[in-house]
Amino acid sequence: MPTCRATPPAPDPALTRQVDAVMAAARVLVAVVATSIAEVEDTVSVPQLRVLVMMATQGPLNLVAVAEGLGVHPSNATRTVERLVTAGLVDRRDVPTDRRHVALTLTADGQELVDSVFEHRRAAIERVIARMPESKRRALPSALDSFADAAGEVSEEHVGDMQWTH
16 A cells, blocks of 8 residues: 655745845854954964853853863863963962862953954954944844844853853
């Protein structure tokens, strides 16, 4: 007896258009990020920059948190952090209550490097937005906030509300 296969539903043209628009915007944002990384590539590697950004957004970290954030073995995280300490971008201090752990924080130079990367990104994004029609710019924050919320992104204004465990 022949079996009947259900015909898959036709793609929703509106959803397809929305996905295509987000994909196009993502390409622009990836280019902005890549350019901002290139600005500091003579100072830090991409994994090192990731560690600096984690510290800038999450506050002091320990080596376990760095390893988890990078998705690497703790020995690799230790080498990455050691290079950042040697470069004067990260400060490493023993935790008085637990000598097995160290607290890792950004130095002023480390914060300045992260700030310069973010300032580069902000300026590049501002230039793009400035070329958009005003009516489209007004809708942008709400749409992108909703997109970030749907993806589970924590907004900048609520980062301080989080209870970081690392």
